[in-house]
Amino acid sequence: MSKSVPSFLQNELSGSVMTMYSGDYGGVEVQGxxxxxxxxxxxxxxxxxxxxxxxxxxxxxxxxxxxxxxxxxxxxxxxxxxxxxxxxxxxxxxxxxxxxxxxxxxxxxxxxxxxxxxxxxxxxxxxxxxxxxxxxxxxxxxxxxxxxxxxxxLKSRPTSSLQPSDDRGEMKLAIRFLPQVSHSPGKDPPSNKGEVHIWVKDCKNLPLIRGATINPYVKCFVLPDMSRKSRQKTRVLRSTVEPVFNHTMVYDGFRQEDLKEACVELTVWDRDKLASNLLGGLRLGPGTGRSYGALVNWMDSNADEVALWERMMTSPNEWVEDVLPLRMLTTAKTVMK
The missing domain is CATH 2.60.40.150 (C2 domain)
Known part of the structure; x- marks a missing residue:
């Protein structure tokens, strides 16, 4: 990853989270x-x-x-x-x-x-x-x-204005950082740059935004790089709200200090015949609001997302895993258009 700051980072990016309280409330009488x-x-x-x-x-x-x-x-x-x-x-x-x-x-x-x-x-x-x-x-x-x-x-849902965050489902994933990588053992010395590996395992309880079924897939960018080279995707899985991807994405060119400036944006999409619809996403990073000295709204990782990123940084060469709730966010690529 380059130390230079891309010009688009001077813009403020949106990371808004929408709210909704969804679920089946009428089927069971509350007790206990x-x-x-x-x-x-x-x-x-x-x-x-x-x-x-x-x-x-x-x-x-x-x-x-x-x-x-x-x-x-x-x-x-x-x-x-x-x-x-x-x-x-x-x-x-x-x-x-x-x-x-x-x-x-x-x-x-x-x-x-x-x-x-x-x-x-x-x-x-x-x-x-x-x-x-x-x-x-x-x-x-x-x-x-x-x-x-x-x-x-326990009591029934009150008819009040309290509205907890939207349940967009969750993603099970593991990440790791390899500080030095030699792709030709015994011949080439290890590089002073490493790799970040992102293993998207599965998603559960994805929202049904149209009809009775969805066709989900996951898209990944490592910000601040929004180039086509940075984009990686899983395959599309048909007619499921519980997709099992088992897909690993690899990003090279990382130095240890780059981990404090980068952010992995993972978004889950529904592939329709005419377009793809965003179901939810998450951002793994330090959550500082800054990248290479520039103020950016996409560096907005919440506590759970920051915790997983920090575990990766402090456990080089090891997979660290968690199940994280998806949230509705505006992708960095959408805001830049």
């Missing part, structure tokens, strides 16, 4: 409760939500008396676009035990302006997830010295 605790770790500037368990949830499958529940968390109004967190899915149970920690990195003064929503869902592999209930906590009035467990009854 959730056990959780919350804490703010001042040293880390992190808000921690420990989701312990749920009890006596409604059965999405009443004949067998079971559901496949998981818990999602939102902070609203999400003006900082921090996004959602969620636990793993527990199969075939109405009394799931999670014992999982959900984290947000933000300052206390911002946290005090938010409401925490914990919602419980049944995971449907082949259709829309079903809403099992939720609780909300007004953090402007919360006593953060109280770190004990809370037992709250």
């Amino acid at each position: 409760n959730i056990q959780f605790s919350i804490n703010y770790v001042q040293k880390l500037r992190e808000f921690h939500i420990f989701v312990a368990q749920c009890r006596d949830l409604a059965a999405v499958d009443p004949k067998r008396g079971r559901s496949d529940p998981y818990v999602k968390s939102y902070l609203v109004p999400d003006k900082a676009k921090i996004g959602k967190r969620k636990t793993s899915v527990k199969k075939k149970t109405l009394n799931p035990i999670f014992n999982e920690l959900l984290r947000y990195r933000l300052r206390m003064e911002h946290l005090r302006t938010q409401t925490l929503i914990l919602s419980v869902w049944h995971h449907d592999t082949f259709g829309r997830n079903s809403f099992l209930g939720e609780v909300d906590v007004d953090l402007s009035k919360w006593d953060f010295d109280h770190t004990q467990m809370n037992y709250l009854a």
